[in-house]
Amino acid sequence: MGKSSTASSSTRASLGWDAERSDFHHSQPKNMKAMGVDREWWLRYVNHNLLRRKIDLRRLIIAIIVFLALSMVIFEVTHHELYRLAPFQNPPLAPVPDVPGQCTTWPVDWKGRYTPSLERENNTVRLESFAPKGGWKKPVGIKIVALVFYGRKRTVDFLDCYLQQNLAANGGYVDEIRFMVHTNKEEDLDYLRDLVSRREEHYHIVEANTCEGSSYGCIWDSIVEDDTIYVKIDDDIIFIHPDAIPQLVHTRIATPHPFAVSANLVNSPLTGYEHFHVGAIHAFRPDPREKPSHPAAESWRPSDKSNFPESSLPKLNISDLRSIEFNDEIFPPRPYFGHPFLLISDDPFDLMKSPMGLNYLHGGNKGVESMYEKAWKSWAIASQQQYSLLKNLEDNTIAHYFFGSPQDFPKGKNTSAVAVKHAAENKGGPGAEQLYNTQYKRYNLNFVALWGHDIKAALPIAEDDEEDITVTIPKRTRRPFVIDTRSVVGHLSFYPQHDGVRETDLLDRWRAFANEMVCTPQNQKSPFDKRCPGF
Structure with missing residues (x-):
């Protein structure tokens, strides 16, 4: 037993640490047995x-x-x-963007890449048209040129879809599109050169040369062709109704007396409060949360989000205006990058709990003009107008924006007999159904139609072209500046509103709307940026 036990221990030890040594067999007897x-x-x-x-x-x-x-x-x-398919899979560390508006709430991957879907929503809205019987027919003998005052690629990217839709070659009214360059940023210039190179038959670049900074006057120097209607479009126009350009052109022809005819701007102090009175504005407020409560998604419909939580509404005593901290309501803190605005309710009274309503209450009996300055500066008022437009588009109620009435003007008062001739030929045709005379008050020059001969006669245009074209020249020539309220377009932001508006999800929503409603399957648009933090 003792020997057998010792041999077994030796075997276990050898197998435990040296079982594969080459000299193992030589150190043991050939027929040795251990435990049988x-x-x-x-x-x-x-x-x-x-x-x-x-x-x-x-x-x-x-x-x-x-x-x-x-x-x-x-x-x-x-x-x-x-x-x-799984938009909840966020980048682990989404960086805070250096510039407001340079992030997206869409489900881009970690490198900022996104493939647009070619599938359209099953419930795509069919926008109501107010075209004349038989449809819009482009006027004969008049050249129509769109002038895009260009500086930023992020909005022009999907504005391109609206421009394509309105080209005469695609059944629209516009014969040619000129990009009037007013930037020296290489990123934006490179984008424009690439875009125009792919559309060179109809798109052209016009260098601004000496026009820099806030000076826009000399951009107009080359816009002088006779028998031509120019439609000036700012680069941050984010929505153009399909009727807008045809309607504007026919009004420009039907009423030769006014110096210029503007579209009906959504996000403008003057027209904004007209929209407020006629029921086109809805009770939206910015999301009260401090971080996103919804995953990244490609969406434009306001109904996709729940209503504003009633528990987060401020306690406002409407009858005691002193209890309201107006600046905090009209210039609220911005909660997070990519936040939406949420509808309080469809009750018109709740409009008074929104930024536009509170600014209106604060104006009291001072008159509507006392509200214009804050409406021009407030990013929240700008956003509320655009979310209201999105809701009106979803509800297909664009006619809520139509105010104004037919206007009588002196006959034959124009610098060109050609314009008068076209007006006579257009008698009884479309245009000028619901006009608003600004009565020499300054209005925004974001989307406006002018005859080339009228611009030529007015040169040189002042550096502040907006003041010159909407106030100074109309007073001098006794020819008013009017708004065609049936020509509805959306405008993103004025300078004081830029940062706040760009921290909302509005750019993403307008891109989503364009992709679904306007852009062709071959011209779908993707974000330029990485995902906003928290999505």
């Missing part, structure tokens, strides 16, 4: 099985490597679609 087991048979068995295990392990490692490699390939091919 033949030593030589045991060693052959152990060595054979260890070798087999080594081979099996090697195969397993190779199989794992192949599996991981295939998985990486499959993920790389499909990761765009995976992000579309």
